[in-house]
Amino acid sequence: MTAALSSHRFAQRCTRMQHSAIREILKVTQLPEVISFAGGLPAPELFPVARIAEATQRVLSTRGAPALQYSVTEGIPELRRWIAGRLNAQFGTAFTLDEVLVTTGSQQALDIYGRIMIDPGDFVVLENPSYLGAIQAFDAYQPEYLTVETDEAGIIPEALEEVLRKAPRRPKFLYLIPTFQNPTGRTLSAERRPKVVEICRRNEVPIFEDNPYGELAFSEKPPAPLIAHDGTGFVSYTGTASKIAAPGLRIGWMIVPEKTLRDKLIPAKQGSDLHTATLDQYILHELVTDGSFLEDHIALIRKTYGARRDVMLSALKEMMPEHVRFNHPAGGMFLWANVDPRIDTEELFKAAAAANVAFVPGRPFYPHNDRRDGMRLNFSNSDETKIRIGVERLATAIRNYGAGIS
Ligand code: PMP
DSSP states (O other), X not given: OOGGGSGGGSOGGGGGOOOOHHHHHHHHTTSTTOEEOOSOOOOGGGSOHHHXXXXXXXXXXXXXXXXXXXXXXXXXXXXXXXXXXXHXXXXXXXXXXXXXXXXXXXXXXXXXXHHHHOOTTOEEEEEESOOHHHHHHHHTTOOEEEEEEEETXXXXXXXXHHHHHHOXXXXXXXXXXXXXXXXXXXXOOTTHHHHHHHHHHHTTOOEEEEOSSTTOBSSSOOOOOGGGGOOSSOEEEEEESTTTTOGGGOOEEEEOOOHHXXXXXXXXXXXXXXXXXXXXXXXXXXXHTSTTHHHHHHHHHHHHHHHHHHHHHHHHXXXXXXXXXXXXXXXXXXXXXXXXXXXXXXXXXHHHHHTTEEOEESGGGSTTOOOOSEEEEEOSSSOHHHHHHXXXXXXXXXXXXXXXXX
């Protein structure tokens, strides 16, 4: 290639911008014979294809050209009102449409929040492990990460306190996914939630809460989001239609009660895409306000994923060697397993792929890449038969790979 394209001509931030490890892994899992627990994909057979076709038709015939026109950066008012109203109805909050910004997936929310908050070398606090796509989005702005240990009840408040106390400079924000987390499926307990908000507020470290899975509860409703524990604009929030409608619509949102922050986010989004697709916003609004459709659809997703989780758990219990430990998520799309620490799950991945089963090795979810014994298993994207066969293949691969480890 020409010298003009050699790497030294690219911005320095590109050194931190790498292809997502998951995308690389997904390439391996594309083969039809591979059962994949690797992707983070919803079940495509549940996508409301016919409803979306009808909604699209209705939008085009009732709204016509304006549905295809440029529109405002903040998003269409109808959808913003619905987003605020849904959270208010569920958690007794009082958000208004002015506090809502529609984004192109919640992934864009991560990017623009990172853009307005992070200067190179700033500290960002993450739970350990955290969402790979957030690390990837923030990496472009060259932060340093401070990580806080988690257990089955989520981020540990005492550990958070300690990390903030020892931070060389005040961190810019804490990013966390308190409910049915990606990658672990864990939920921050109701008891810890106000403590986390209080610790951050006392230390003047704002919180950025990411809640894509909160609607996917298999039994009890999860505790209220952190933003419902605040009232001071200290917590900003992002949600998405990806897991309750379809990710291909690329509709997410932010709730940002603090006006000065909103005033920075809007031009950041404007520079990136002017606004989120107008047509998609109208289609989603039509869909979610179509009688009882949304409630029925979410109930179906919960039931299907809940049954798939149960099948995966019972297969793991039945088939895995003793040293494999796994959790019991109460919702979402993932569970987390740990193998004997002598096994590196990136190496194990190769053996598993050869046996036609895939998962995501844990290392890239740890911002400092400091643990290698974890694996993320997705249960939403395979049917129950495939889940059992896949777990059986994985158990055999682990036994063969770790021969000698019981
Ligand atoms: N945050 C988390 C924790 C996620 O798991 C995902 C999707 N995998 C996203 C954000 C981005 O989702 P979307 O852009 O589709 O809303």
